[in-house]
Amino acid sequence: MGEVAGMSLRIVALLAAVFCAAAPVLAREPAKPVASIRNREPALSPARERQARCGAEWRGLSAADKTSRGPSWPQFYNKCVKRLKASQR
Numbered sequence: 001m002g003e004v005a006g007m008s009l010r011i012v013a014l015l016a017a018v019f020c021a022a023a024p025v026l027a028r029e030p031a032k033p034v035a036s037i038r039n040r041e042p043a044l045s046p047a048r049e050r051q052a053r054c055g056a057e058w059r060g061l062s063a064a065d066k067t068s069r070g071p072s073w074p075q076f077y078n079k080c081v082k083r084l085k086a087s088q089r
Helices: 003-028 046-060 063-069 073-088
Strands: none
Touching (some): 046 073
16 A cells, blocks of 8 residues: 555544544533524513514504505504603503
8 A cells, every 4th residue: 555545544443443543432422402582582572572563563554554564564663663662650
């Protein structure tokens, strides 16, 4: 065998030995489940709740109502959030 082939075999054997030795250590630690955002925050935050309510109102409006309430979603949302915050106080 050539010198390069012999060196490649040694590197492969060394890597195999390292991975075989590390396998039991890695197997002892079970995978931890990732906590999802929904589990940590079961209820919607007030801001998300307002966003959902305003979105539902916006989708329920006809085209004529949308133009009378504001030219676009950002303007409507701004007014809606102010109205909802004022009604909660």
